[in-house]
Amino acid sequence: METSTISRRELLKGTGALVVSFSLFGSVSRALAQAAAGGEPEATSLDSWLAIAQDGTVTVFTSKVELGTGTETALAQIVAEELDVPFSRIHMEAGDTSKSVDQAVTAASRTIERAGPQLRQAAAVARRELLRQASERLNAPADQLTVNDGVISASGASVRKVSYSELVGDKRFNVKMEASGFGWDLKISPDVPVKNVKDYKIVGTSVPRTDLPGKFTGEFTYAQDVRLPGMLHGRVVRPPVVNSKPLNVDEGSIKQIAGVVKVVQEGNFLGVVAQTEWAAIQAAKALKVTWSTPSTTLPATPDELYAYLKDTKSFNDQVVVNRGNADSAFAQASKKYEATFRWPFQLHGMLGPSCAVADVRGDSVTVWSGTQGPFRTRKALSDMLRIPEKNIRVIFREESGCYGRLSPDDAPLDAALLSRAVGKPVRVQWTRADEHGWEPKGPAQLVTVRAGVDAQGNIVAWDYMERGFPWSESAGNPLLAGRQIGMKNVSPGQSNGTAGGGEAYEFENQRIIAALIPWSQDTPTPLRTSNLRAPGDLARTFASESLLDEIAADLHVDPVQIRLRYLKNNKRVTEVLVAATQAAKWKEHVSHSAPVSGSKAMGRGVSVSGRDGTVTAAVAEVEVDKSSGEITIKRVTLAHDCGLIVNPDGLRNQIEGNIIQGVSRTLLEEVRFDAQGVKNLDWVSYPIVTFRRVPDIQIVLLNRKEMPALGGGEPSTVPVPAAIANAVYDAIGVRMREVPMTPQKVQASLRSKAPGQRA
Amino acid sequence: MAQITLHVNGKARMVDSDPTTPLLYVLRDDLELHGPRFGCGLSQCGACTVIIDGNTVRSCSFPVSSAKNKQITTLEGLGTVARPHVLQRAFVEEQAAQCGYCMNGMIMTAKVLLDKNPHPGDDDIKRALEGNLCRCGSHLRVMRAIKRAASERV
Numbered sequence A: 001m002e003t004s005t006i007s008r009r010e011l012l013k014g015t016g017a018l019v020v021s022f023s024l025f026g027s028v029s030r031a032l033a034q035a036a037a038g039g040e041p042e043a044t045s046l047d048s049w050l051a052i053a054q055d056g057t058v059t060v061f062t063s064k065v066e067l068g069t070g071t072e073t074a075l076a077q078i079v080a081e082e083l084d085v086p087f088s089r090i091h092m093e094a095g096d097t098s099k100s101v102d103q104a105v106t107a108a109s110r111t112i113e114r115a116g117p118q119l120r121q122a123a124a125v126a127r128r129e130l131l132r133q134a135s136e137r138l139n140a141p142a143d144q145l146t147v148n149d150g151v152i153s154a155s156g157a158s159v160r161k162v163s164y165s166e167l168v169g170d171k172r173f174n175v176k177m178e179a180s181g182f183g184w185d186l187k188i189s190p191d192v193p194v195k196n197v198k199d200y201k202i203v204g205t206s207v208p209r210t211d212l213p214g215k216f217t218g219e220f221t222y223a224q225d226v227r228l229p230g231m232l233h234g235r236v237v238r239p240p241v242v243n244s245k246p247l248n249v250d251e252g253s254i255k256q257i258a259g260v261v262k263v264v265q266e267g268n269f270l271g272v273v274a275q276t277e278w279a280a281i282q283a284a285k286a287l288k289v290t291w292s293t294p295s296t297t298l299p300a301t302p303d304e305l306y307a308y309l310k311d312t313k314s315f316n317d318q319v320v321v322n323r324g325n326a327d328s329a330f331a332q333a334s335k336k337y338e339a340t341f342r343w344p345f346q347l348h349g350m351l352g353p354s355c356a357v358a359d360v361r362g363d364s365v366t367v368w369s370g371t372q373g374p375f376r377t378r379k380a381l382s383d384m385l386r387i388p389e390k391n392i393r394v395i396f397r398e399e400s401g402c403y404g405r406l407s408p409d410d411a412p413l414d415a416a417l418l419s420r421a422v423g424k425p426v427r428v429q430w431t432r433a434d435e436h437g438w439e440p441k442g443p444a445q446l447v448t449v450r451a452g453v454d455a456q457g458n459i460v461a462w463d464y465m466e467r468g469f470p471w472s473e474s475a476g477n478p479l480l481a482g483r484q485i486g487m488k489n490v491s492p493g494q495s496n497g498t499a500g501g502g503e504a505y506e507f508e509n510q511r512i513i514a515a516l517i518p519w520s521q522d523t524p525t526p527l528r529t530s531n532l533r534a535p536g537d538l539a540r541t542f543a544s545e546s547l548l549d550e551i552a553a554d555l556h557v558d559p560v561q562i563r564l565r566y567l568k569n570n571k572r573v574t575e576v577l578v579a580a581t582q583a584a585k586w587k588e589h590v591s592h593s594a595p596v597s598g599s600k601a602m603g604r605g606v607s608v609s610g611r612d613g614t615v616t617a618a619v620a621e622v623e624v625d626k627s628s629g630e631i632t633i634k635r636v637t638l639a640h641d642c643g644l645i646v647n648p649d650g651l652r653n654q655i656e657g658n659i660i661q662g663v664s665r666t667l668l669e670e671v672r673f674d675a676q677g678v679k680n681l682d683w684v685s686y687p688i689v690t691f692r693r694v695p696d697i698q699i700v701l702l703n704r705k706e707m708p709a710l711g712g713g714e715p716s717t718v719p720v721p722a723a724i725a726n727a728v729y730d731a732i733g734v735r736m737r738e739v740p741m742t743p744q745k746v747q748a749s750l751r752s753k754a755p756g757q758r759a
Numbered sequence B: 001m002a003q004i005t006l007h008v009n010g011k012a013r014m015v016d017s018d019p020t021t022p023l024l025y026v027l028r029d030d031l032e033l034h035g036p037r038f039g040c041g042l043s044q045c046g047a048c049t050v051i052i053d054g055n056t057v058r059s060c061s062f063p064v065s066s067a068k069n070k071q072i073t074t075l076e077g078l079g080t081v082a083r084p085h086v087l088q089r090a091f092v093e094e095q096a097a098q099c100g101y102c103m104n105g106m107i108m109t110a111k112v113l114l115d116k117n118p119h120p121g122d123d124d125i126k127r128a129l130e131g132n133l134c135r136c137g138s139h140l141r142v143m144r145a146i147k148r149a150a151s152e153r154v
């Protein structure tokens, strides 16, 4: 057997900068050198976005990065389509701050929706320019030219052709474009005409992901694989309890470990640097530190947490809907419903813990990491190191799927502090316990929904109040290492979103509020918070779609019918709901109306959701074992409308993942903590879904070619918890109002079932 | 430190290493292999899986000294993008990954499964992979890919 290639790295000119070339794309070095010669990329310059090499390779420069969701392939499809070149010729150069325009973090399922048009317009400008040049070269009017696979032909007389690379190969375009707005809102030459969707040949097809083959052979380079000459290994020594400070560090305690280079302490930040990874691991573990034992104000139990959420004054009541008068309509209603729902802190749980390599040399810094926002990370490094942003280069290398965790990417800052202390490149790999304990969590939420029904059985009042935490790790606030060296928060945190409180429905009197409860600590706490996939929407939808289901059951109405009734003019949601229920062969019924015999009961539940224009509906089929309390998800059917579909198989892949992760979060996941810190620091104490629990999945895609392409990276996880909760009710007649729906909770709910409840 | 000879993907490789070092770090840092990945270091996720003498081993919890004189296969030893192993090809055909970080463990575990049971049923596959975590939720595709590889192997 032959040994395959081990090292895939090549040193590119100057500064020890390392570029990992992906074998799939052939040589791009010329295109890169060409772009690099142009200086800091400006949004208004076409050369900042596209370069065409002599060999025909089209390099696309973008700060949008691949997070395992297939966006790199989808964005490449959009460019190939607009430019009329074969897909295989596109090379995406993603997430290098020295080579791309800041298009904001890759997050919130907004990449295709926002960056897609930015790149498409850049490609359209390039195509127009290429046609202009060809028109001169071929001496034919531009409107008589056709483009095929990057070759422009003049109609009429034969053999008058010129290729893109003949026109601009290895040359700059030197074309200015319009650019307004910033980040997600950046608009690039919006008036340049683009292709008609009817003529699309690449967008809309299931082009295989460009990144996958190398991921199946080990040829792919993750951030964890980046190695630099002379690189050392670092580990951060985390305090054992929240907020404690290292009072005394006994360096003698690690004297016997060969290869330790330095113990680094800055403020409360403590780390070790060693020649080998194993030495760093052992040293971090063995280092004897006397930590202070401060008192802490952290809630110590789930009950304390939810009490804090309930009783603390909000700093921002985000009003989503306020129609009529929900209070008086509720007061006058003939039937009243009210329920409170709890959603715990949950982990992103990246399969590979955070990792970064930093090389700090004087006042120039280069960092490699899987950050979702290379520019955001550059800013955070600049703030912490007090080095101007222009001296800092952040180079994206993919990490494992992060679901929002690497929007606030901590490891680059750890690595930078350690590298600065030793004057060498340092790689920092977080441990599993670091990641579970210290990653910013998806925030806990407490939702109370009240609804009133009139004598005719119409829902006339809907009063929805969420109390949840913001993201403490929002842009601008220092990250973990920054806080440990004494930087202070500047913001109370960013909203955890507002969608899912029932705004898809029209009730006569309707109020939906998402209140933000203060959750901002200047000292490090393990219950930091940030955006976790479809931030907040799962809990909000769980609450609203559960209560609506409860009303339907009480009024003896089929759960689908009650939704259709109040969706009224919401055509897309209606169609998605109908599509899901048809595919699931939904039979009209009143929930939990069939008699249950034996200890196992089957049930079906439905839920709809909308997020940033994308609409989904799910039907869950569950089996509940009444004696053990175990819920088994048999099948989830999900219909999905995200406008124009760019890559159907890529979208299905995302939806499968969203459903499976949704099942995991609904049934299993809860961060446990006490006043000292997080208690579940590994996968045994924080279990996630495994093969035996994965349901069958059926997906219906609604392709809306008349619409823009919207996000598919997270909306389909949103309806999963509510669909499961409603299916559990259908099966056993109890309402699960707290996640995770563990067997213990199911058993407790069965025991406490009110006598009046139908069994 | 000690000089240790490892047999990795059919080649003898000499490393100079603390014998207690988990094999994972030697493969990744000294031999610069990317297949085996660090996920937990606790034998809980499978990302670091290698095959030693025909069985899966979690290299994060396996001292390098114990690997002496044994045949170690990593993901790189199965095939390359240009010349993929039937499993690797099947994973591409099924587009069986999202981030792909867990896929070393999935493929290596599947390799041992197929070597022992060339035509596994759904339950066999689930059982074999139960201890391999995937946070992205690629499970169904992984199962399809393994079944495809099994059917194409003959």
Ligand code: FES
Pocket: B037, B038, B039, B040, B041, B042, B043, B044, B045, B046, B047, B048, B049, B058, B059, B060, B061
């Ligand atoms: S890294 Fe070895 S099992 Fe997780």
Ligand code: FES
Pocket: A068, A351, A400, A401, B097, B098, B099, B100, B101, B102, B103, B133, B134, B135, B136, B137, B138
């Ligand atoms: S594909 Fe991301 S962890 Fe499995």
